[in-house]
Amino acid sequence: MEPGEERRRPSDSDLSGDVKSHPTIRFIFPSKIPKVENFDREIRYIHLSQNEFSYRKHKKQKEEDIVICECKYNPSDPESACGDGCLNVHTNTECTPGYCPCGEVCKNQKFQKCEYAKTKLFSTNGRGWGLLADEEIKAGQFIIEYCGEVISWKEAKRRAQAYETQGLRDAYIISLNASESIDATGKGSLARFINHSCHPNCETRKWTVLGEIRVGIFAKQDISVGTELAYDYNFEWYGGAKVRCLCGAASCSGFLGAKSRGFQEDTYLWEDDDDRYSVEKIPLYDSAEDEIFLHTVSSSSSKIEIGSGDKDMMDADDKIDSTLINIDPLASVVANGLASTVCRKYPLPKKKLKQLNKGKAKNLNQREFNANYVVSLLEAKEAQQEILVYEEIKNDASSNLESLYNEIRPAIEEHERDTQDNVPTSVAEKWIDASCLKLKSEFDLYFSIIKNVVCTTKKSGDIKQPGSDLDNGVMLLTNQ
Numbered sequence: 032m033e034p035g036e037e038r039r040r041p042s043d044s045d046l047s048g049d050v051k052s053h054p055t056i057r058f059i060f061p062s063k064i065p066k067v068e069n070f071d072r073e074i075r076y077i078h079l080s081q082n083e084f085s086y087r088k089h090k091k092q093k094e095e096d097i098v099i100c101e102c103k104y105n106p107s108d109p110e111s112a113c114g115d116g117c118l119n120v121h122t123n124t125e126c127t128p129g130y131c132p133c134g135e136v137c138k139n140q141k142f143q144k145c146e147y148a149k150t151k152l153f154s155t156n157g158r159g160w161g162l163l164a165d166e167e168i169k170a171g172q173f174i175i176e177y178c179g180e181v182i183s184w185k186e187a188k189r190r191a192q193a194y195e196t197q198g199l200r201d202a203y204i205i206s207l208n209a210s211e212s213i214d215a216t217g218k219g220s221l222a223r224f225i226n227h228s229c230h231p232n233c234e235t236r237k238w239t240v241l242g243e244i245r246v247g248i249f250a251k252q253d254i255s256v257g258t259e260l261a262y263d264y265n266f267e268w269y270g271g272a273k274v275r276c277l278c279g280a281a282s283c284s285g286f287l288g289a290k291s292r293g294f295q296e297d298t299y300l301w302e303d304d305d306d307r308y309s310v311e312k313i314p315l316y317d318s319a320e321d322e323i324f325l326h327t328v329s330s331s332s333s334k335i336e337i338g339s340g341d342k343d344m345m346d347a348d349d350k351i352d353s354t355l356i357n358i359d360p361l362a363s364v365v366a367n368g369l370a371s372t373v374c375r376k377y378p379l380p381k382k383k384l385k386q387l388n389k390g391k392a393k394n395l396n397q398r399e400f401n402a403n404y405v406v407s408l409l410e411a412k413e414a415q416q417e418i419l420v421y422e423e424i425k426n427d428a429s430s431n432l433e434s435l436y437n438e439i440r441p442a443i444e445e446h447e448r449d450t451q452d453n454v455p456t457s458v459a460e461k462w463i464d465a466s467c468l469k470l471k472s473e474f475d476l477y478f479s480i481i482k483n484v485v486c487t488t489k490k491s492g493d494i495k496q497p498g499s500d501l502d503n504g505v506m507l508l509t510n511q
């Protein structure tokens with residue numbers, strides 16, 4: 032939405048499926064959606080029933096790569112065709128039409144045939160739109176595919192930046208693998224409306240379908256009609272505002288991305304009484320506000336209690352019923368997808384940032400001391416040199432870890448957001464080594480400073496004997 036432009040309700044032509052030009056993105060409503068009244072937020076996206084490839088072609092599955100199962104089915108019980116015992120099901124691979132011995136009745140082509148559970152959109156309190164079960168869903172059941180545009184990792188970063196600039200609130204980019212992402216911001220399936228929970232009833236799973244990876248949302252447990260669907264985004268937080276998680280779970284981590292490396296590194300110095308820990312201090316985001324930041328979401332899972340109190344159900348006539356959306360069966364789709372990393376920007380109004388930074392909210396850098404400053408206060412040359420050497424070692428270790436992180440970030444993030452994939456052992460070992468070296472170098476530096484502050488004289492006129500003013504030494508480290 033352009034600055035100053037008012038949000039508008041969908042017009043009749045929007046709802047009839049006409050492609051509309053928009054100043055920023057072209058959106059289209061799926062055909063056969065009934066006229067919807069009382070929308071408090073406009074929904075604008077192009078409905079996809081399979082992934083769209085923007086920068087490369089669909090892979091072509093080679094015949095030698097097709098795995099053919101050995102299933103036999105009982106003609107009087109076609110439901111038994113390619114069930115739990117199917118070799119392909121065991122490896123999260125769909126059977127290839129024309130090759131499966133069960134032929135047309137094969138039950139292992141759910142992505143290809145869009146065999147989705149019935150779901151319904153509803154409006155939540157504070158979390159935008161959400162998706163709920165519109166039928167009883169069994170544990171393990173495939174619910175819906177997370178479809179969108181398959182784009183490169185670089186393009187995902189570029190788009191995330193652009194969305195931030197445009198002031199888009201919600202994050203819909205998820206990572207597909209180490210080098211690709213799925214962006215459901217402008218184009219996607221109803222899965223784009225599924226919210227995050229720290230105690231989810233769903234999870235994402237990757238399946239190989241005709242040679243491409245695709246991402247599905249699966250039930251972790253039995254889900255009854257009317258229950259909100261949610262999975263753990265595994266948001267990757269890279270910086271900026273901390274965004275409150277409103278999932279309502281007892282085990283809620285408080286913020287989107289609170290478990291991610293970036294978030295933890297940024298907050299590890301917070302003390303128990305630091306009021307930044309208080310989620311109440313973090314502003315809520317409503318759809319009318321602009322916000323900052325880049326986060327990423329992943330596919331993962333834990334359990335959930337979904338708060339039912341915050342559901343703002345639309346009247347029956349006003350709901351968008353996913354079953355009314357015209358979903359074409361993917362008879363011979365060669366598409367792919369996968370969702371794991373959502374890049375999100377929360378542009379926080381400057382006013383709010385100021386409020387947030389007032390009072391006790393401190394910049395972490397304020398807690399870091401400057402080794403040069405410590406050195407300038409010390410008399411002994413040896414002490415000065417020792418500290419500077421340790422500082423250099425620490426800086427080297429930090430930048431080494433940083434560049435290693437950039438190098439292997441795709442693999443690490445892939446691992447963090449999808450437990451089905453493993454970071455190669457060699458990469459993990461490199462990472463652990465570099466992390467240990469960094470910790471050791473920090474310890475050595477701090478130890479050296481404390482030792483030299485306590486055991487050597489200071490430059491000031493009022494030189495005290497080593498150890499004679501320990502309090503002053505401690506002040507030196509903290510009060511600059």
Ligand SMILES: C[S@@+](CC[C@H](N)C(=O)[O-])C[C@H]1O[C@@H](n2cnc3c(N)ncnc32)[C@H](O)[C@@H]1O
Nearest residue numbers: 158159160201202223224225226227276277278
């Ligand atoms: C993939 S979209 C989910 C659909 C979104 N609610 C909508 O209206 O389109 C992800 C965005 O929904 C919001 N969201 C999802 N789960 C949330 C939660 N537990 N707490 C707060 N906001 C949440 C965040 O703005 C997030 O970036």
